[in-house]
Amino acid sequence: MSTEQQSEAPAEGDEGPVASGNDTLTVTDNRTGRSYELPIEDDTIKALDLRQIKVHEEDFGMMAFDPAFTNTASCRSAITYIDGEAGILEHRGIPIEQLCEHSTFLEVSYLLVFGELPTRPQLEAWVHDVTIHTFVHEDIKKFLSGFRYDAHPMGMLLASTGALSTFYPDANKILDPIERYLATIRLIAKMPTLAAFSYRHNMGQPYVYPDNDLSYPENFLSMMFKMTETKYEPDPRLAKAIDVLFILHADHEQNCSTSAVRGVGSSDVDPYSAVAAGIAALYGRLHGGANEAVLQMLRRIESVDNIPSFLDAVKKREEKLMGFGHRVYKNYDPRARIIKSHADEVFEATEYNPLVELATELEKQALDDDFFTSRKLYPNVDFYSGIIYEALKIPPGMFTVIFAIARTAGWIAQWLEMTDDPDKKISRPRQIYTGAREANYIPLGERTGEDRISGPATRPS
Ligand code: CMC
Numbered sequence: 001m002s003t004e005q006q007s008e009a010p011a012e013g014d015e016g017p018v019a020s021g022n023d024t025l026t027v028t029d030n031r032t033g034r035s036y037e038l039p040i041e042d043d044t045i046k047a048l049d050l051r052q053i054k055v056h057e058e059d060f061g062m063m064a065f066d067p068a069f070t071n072t073a074s075c076r077s078a079i080t081y082i083d084g085e086a087g088i089l090e091h092r093g094i095p096i097e098q099l100c101e102h103s104t105f106l107e108v109s110y111l112l113v114f115g116e117l118p119t120r121p122q123l124e125a126w127v128h129d130v131t132i133h134t135f136v137h138e139d140i141k142k143f144l145s146g147f148r149y150d151a152h153p154m155g156m157l158l159a160s161t162g163a164l165s166t167f168y169p170d171a172n173k174i175l176d177p178i179e180r181y182l183a184t185i186r187l188i189a190k191m192p193t194l195a196a197f198s199y200r201h202n203m204g205q206p207y208v209y210p211d212n213d214l215s216y217p218e219n220f221l222s223m224m225f226k227m228t229e230t231k232y233e234p235d236p237r238l239a240k241a242i243d244v245l246f247i248l249h250a251d252h253e254q255n256c257s258t259s260a261v262r263g264v265g266s267s268d269v270d271p272y273s274a275v276a277a278g279i280a281a282l283y284g285r286l287h288g289g290a291n292e293a294v295l296q297m298l299r300r301i302e303s304v305d306n307i308p309s310f311l312d313a314v315k316k317r318e319e320k321l322m323g324f325g326h327r328v329y330k331n332y333d334p335r336a337r338i339i340k341s342h343a344d345e346v347f348e349a350t351e352y353n354p355l356v357e358l359a360t361e362l363e364k365q366a367l368d369d370d371f372f373t374s375r376k377l378y379p380n381v382d383f384y385s386g387i388i389y390e391a392l393k394i395p396p397g398m399f400t401v402i403f404a405i406a407r408t409a410g411w412i413a414q415w416l417e418m419t420d421d422p423d424k425k426i427s428r429p430r431q432i433y434t435g436a437r438e439a440n441y442i443p444l445g446e447r448t449g450e451d452r453i454s455g456p457a458t459r460p461s
Contacts, residue, residue: 029053029062044073063430069254070327075262075421079112079413080253084328089335091251092116100338105246106130106216109188109409112251113416126185127216133189134210134219137167140194144201153198153401154283160194161187162276171270174419183271184412191405192216196223199398208232217242220405224394237349238392241342242402245385248335249403251410255327257281257288261411262418263427271415278411279404285322288407291382291399294323295390298355298362307358307365315371323383324366325375335381343384350391359387 025038025045038049051061066072081090089096092111099108110118110126118126143163147156165171168186173179197207200223208223211232217239222232252258260281265274282288297319301310313319326333347356363379366372389399418424 027053029055031055042073042076047072063432065432069259074254074259074427075418076423077253077414077417078115079417080251080410082253082328084326084330087329087331087334089252096248096334097338100244100247103247104216105243105250105406105409106188108247108250109413112409112413113184129185130189130216131212133186134193134212136190136193136197140167141197141207144197144207147201149204150202151198153195153202153397154279154289154404156198156201157191157194157401157404158276158279158283160198161191161279162273164190165270165272165276168270168272171272172268174268174270180271180416180419184416187271187275187408187412191408192220193223195398195401195405196220198401199224199395202395202397215239215243217246235349237345241346241388242392244338244342245388245402246406248338248381248385249406251407251413255287256284257407258411258414261415265415265418266424266427268419268426271412274415275408275411278407282400282404282407288382288400288403290322290380291386291389291403292396294359294382294386295355295396295399297322298358298387301358301362304358304361307362310362311365311369311371321362321366321372321377323386324372324379325377326380329378329380330376332378333380336379336383339381339384339388343388346388346391350393353387353391355390356387359383 023040025040026035027038027050028035032055034053036049036053038045047064050064053062054060064072079092081093082088091099091108092115094111094117099111103111106127107118107123109130110123140160140163144156144160147159164186168183170176170179171183193210200207205227208226210219211222211226212219214222214232214234218232218234220242221234221239225234226232254262257278261274261278264277265271285293301307310319311321314321343356347353363383367378372378385403386396386399389402390396394402
């Protein structure tokens with residue numbers, strides 16, 4: 001047993017947790033016949049309370065096995081509430097539907113970060129502070145120009161966000177209120193700039209500096225699409241759609257990327273590095289990368305006639321229906337419903353796109369099919385967001401980047417909450433060790449290859 005393991009086990013003579021009333025769970029270990037009473041708080045038991053359950057005194061004690069944390073609360077959080085069965089999403093208690101209808105992304109960011117809606121002067125000060133931090137250091141441009149012309153913009157965003165920590169080294173004073181505030185507004189302010197610069201790099205077009213006369217979503221569109229015009233004037237319907245998409249993606253409690261931000265941030269690294277970890281997690285096709293994967297899937301399906309054979313392939317596990325299913329929503333992703341209602345406005349303001357029809361028909365046929373309904377697989381936020389971006393002439397590589405701009409507000413709010421949490425400790429999951437023990441080192445010349453311990457890597461032949 002390692003010293004580390006010993007240090008966390010209940011001490012000798014420790015009678016274990018004391019429970020009161022009926023808020024306890026009685027566990028009987030049938031191996032020993034012993035019973036244990038574990039306190040229940042907030043409908044949970046403390047995994048560490050299981051450690052007292054032992055067969056022998058020398059045992060390490062029982063652990064909970066929960067790969068992918070499907071039933072483990074890793075923190076207490078007051079930021080976002082989700083009821084997956086009922087299809088409810090609330091930020092600081094306010095339903096997402098109300099926020100999308102009445103608020104703006106920057107106001108929602110304030111809500112996430114500070115815990116309540118701002119008064120008018122507070123909102124004005126917040127918008128001002130974010131707006132004056134939209135520019136990035138000129139060296140960031142040099143840094144970005146080092147990427148290949150076809151580098152994925154998520155890779156560029158990931159690297160440039162990590163690089164911000166080198167421009168703001170004081171951000172590692174993670175408990176200093178001024179540094180915390182600066183990092184918060186810098187991250188929210190600079191993310192659209194880094195995102196748009198990555199796009200312009202791919203396009204071989206000059207970087208467009210932020211226009212601080214414009215609103216947050218308008219400025220993003222300007223940095224993406226401005227060419228020779230003196231002033232870029234975005235279509236207000238499109239700016240509104242982008243703002244709603246930003247709100248919809250702003251936070252989603254302890255998902256893969258937020259857990260990455262918290263996990264990496266728990267080492268007390270600076271927030272830029274922690275957020276870069278979140279961007280890396282979001283990049284994957286099962287998370288933020290799904291919106292790009294939806295577009296690729298629709299292009300492969302090509303026409304409405306091919307939908308039945310595609311759905312057959314999904315049922316045979318040869319394909320995955322991207323943009324469907326969710327770990328938490330087992331009813332309907334409320335964000336998908338809101339997006340759908342805004343999608344029509346975008347499609348009105350943009351050219352006809354046959355993929356819209358294809359997506360609508362694909363959704364209809366999947367929802368008529370018992371394979372999907374019996375597994376509670378419904379469209380998620382990414383099913384329609386990709387088609388909206390496509391209509392806006394934004395290339396698929398940028399879809400997840402736009403998700404990252406919005407999620408930055410959630411990541412930083414979660415990081416602030418975590419670093420303030422008295423329960424915070426460095427993240428360090430346990431494992432069930434399945435490998436060899438006490439094997440002997442065999443000198444190189446004596447190895448036959450037969451006694452090789454097989455590992456997960458395969459060398460291509
Ligand atoms: N297409 C086909 N079958 C699916 C799909 C899908 N998209 N999603 C789940 N299933 C099946 C899965 O094969 C399993 O079937 P069975 O019980 O017969 O083995 C069953 O549904 C339950 O799935 P699961 O894998 O246990 O579900 P999960 O909670 O582990 O996975 C998910 C959630 C989102 C990773 C998954 O639904 C998926 O891969 N969806 C496609 C990718 C996607 O759209 N991701 C975006 C998520 S929303 C944006 C975000 O928050 O990042």
